[in-house]
Amino acid sequence: VRLAKQHNVTSxxxxxxxxxxxxxxxxxxxxxxxxxxxxxxxxxxxxxxSSDFKTIAEPRPxxxxxxxxxHTDTSLIVAALMAVFTILFGVRHVxxxxxxxxxxxxxxxxSVVKLLALLTVGPFVLFVLFEGPADLLARVEQVPAVADxxxxxxxxxxxxxxxxxxxxxxxxxxxxxxxxxxxxxxPASLATARWLFPFYLVLVNLFVLPIAAAGLLLLxxxxxxxxFVLQLPIAHGQSWLSAxxxxxxxxxxxxxxxxxxxxxxxxxxxxxxxxxxxxxQGRWGAGGARDMGPLVVFVRRAAVVLILMAAYAYERIISGxxxxxxIGLISFCAVANFAPGVVLGLYWRRAHRLGVxxx
Numbered sequence: 461v462r463l464a465k466q467h468n469v470t471s472x473x474x475x476x477x478x479x480x481x482x483x484x485x486x487x488x489x490x491x492x493x494x495x496x497x498x499x500x501x502x503x504x505x506x507x508x509x510s511s512d513f514k515t516i517a518e519p520r521p522x523x524x525x526x527x528x529x530x531h532t533d534t535s536l537i538v539a540a541l542m543a544v545f546t547i548l549f550g551v552r553h554v555x556x557x558x559x560x561x562x563x564x565x566x567x568x569x570x571s572v573v574k575l576l577a578l579l580t581v582g583p584f585v586l587f588v589l590f591e592g593p594a595d596l597l598a599r600v601e602q603v604p605a606v607a608d609x610x611x612x613x614x615x616x617x618x619x620x621x622x623x624x625x626x627x628x629x630x631x632x633x634x635x636x637x638x639x640x641x642x643x644x645x646x647p648a649s650l651a652t653a654r655w656l657f658p659f660y661l662v663l664v665n666l667f668v669l670p671i672a673a674a675g676l677l678l679l680x681x682x683x684x685x686x687x688f689v690l691q692l693p694i695a696h697g698q699s700w701l702s703a704x705x706x707x708x709x710x711x712x713x714x715x716x717x718x719x720x721x722x723x724x725x726x727x728x729x730x731x732x733x734x735x736x737x738x739x740x741q742g743r744w745g746a747g748g749a750r751d752m753g754p755l756v757v758f759v760r761r762a763a764v765v766l767i768l769m770a771a772y773a774y775e776r777i778i779s780g781x782x783x784x785x786x787i788g789l790i791s792f793c794a795v796a797n798f799a800p801g802v803v804l805g806l807y808w809r810r811a812h813r814l815g816v817x818x819x
Contacts, residue, residue, distance in 0.1 A: 461650060463806070464641045471727045472637040472798060479805040480813035484735070489817050490798065491731040494634050495724055495767070497794025500778075501633070502720055502771035504787040505713040506542075507779060508686070510534040512709050515687045516694065516702055535779075539772040542717045543765050550722035551760045553753070560722075564643050567719065570711035575663060577708025581689055581701060582667025585674045589696060596670060599677055606676045610669070625789065628796040631803075634723040635716060642723075686784050717768075725763035733759045 463469075467478040473494060477487030513534050549563055590596040600607050630636055644650070675688030683691055690709075693701035734756060741752075778787065801816040 461641050461644045461647075464644075470642060470730060471723055472632060472634055472641075472802070473727045473731050475637070475641070476798065476801050476805070476816065477731070479801075480811070480816060483813040484731075486801075486813050486816050487731040490801075491727045493797060494727060494795065497797075498634060498720055498724060498791055499767070499771050499774050500787050500794075501791035502717055502767065503775035503778070504784055504791075505717045506535045506538050506771060506775045507787070508784055509538045509710055509713050510775075511684070511687060512690060512706055513538075515690045516699075516706050535772055535775050539768045542714060542721070543768045545714065546718045546721045546725075546764045546768075547761050550718050551725060551757060551764060553757060559643055559645065561643075561645070563718070563722075564639070567639070567715040570715045571660070574708040574712040575660065577705045578664060578667060578689070581693065581705055582670060584698070584701060585667065585670055585692060589674055589678065589692065593670070596673055596677075600673050603677060605681075606673065609676065610673055622789070625792040625796055628799040629792040632795040632798040633720075633791070634727065634795070635719040638719055638723040684783075721764045721767050724767055725760040728763040729756055729759045733763075 463479075464475055467475075469475045469478055473487045473490035476490050477483050480486045549566075550560060586593055586596060590599065600610060631640075640653075671689055671692065672685065674692055675683065675685060679688065679691055679695065690702050690705055693699070693705065734752070737755065737759075738752075797819065800819050801811070804811050805816070
């Protein structure tokens, strides 16, 4: 964070380029890699909102009595709306510091909404659908298939690798870097974030296992586990709770997509498009480069639309083939490639830009 402020860094690509002598090759490589690598992460959010909406939108009967639902492509509508949101709230004008205090406040609020939704549905599962944790555990033990699925230990190596990938993603996903480093404003807040962020993660994950166990017991393996948290309240007549959970999920997905697109569009503009346009303007003379502000905003807005359309195309191709967590891991693997350059670049003086690009 200190180095980022010192060099007025605007993205993870800018950070890597600054550390390796303002290397254009490093900046461009990181931007291209991030743009392709983060598409699955944005597609994941589109698929999550789309599947959640289909879960809570009950099909209405047609006039002849047959069941039907208006066949609309929810993912496309969500992608279009998120493009509008991002352009309106994230790419309204160009700021040298790339800081958006109002947007960060809104995202912090959305994070609280998501947490409250999970902390509401968790006790509902434990103490309304069951008579407490002991009752849930006893019911799980009575069904060997569910007990085996919950108790089965995976490969320790897989657990270690997944944990490392998650740690690298926390540092290297463009949206994570943007929120944690670029938007960082008050040095004192870093001390709070050190304990508050892990505490938040513990609270978010507190009821994951009980909800998974309850879903397997009450809904069965045929229901997609990604929507257990919505289906459990619906199946027991608590539509208000499902609506609250849907709002929490929608707000979380929206904030993730907006910041990811905002960060990527800034990288594309700063590292790829604007240097090319500035070189061309230079050939035309200084008169052509008087006010680049509107052009920078246009480039970033166009990048937001293209990124979301590409993510939508990706979501259409992989829809139904992969669970949401697996789609996220694809992006984690992609951005993990930045970790050696970022971490070693902080501590190893002999690190070289060619090593970073080759890595």
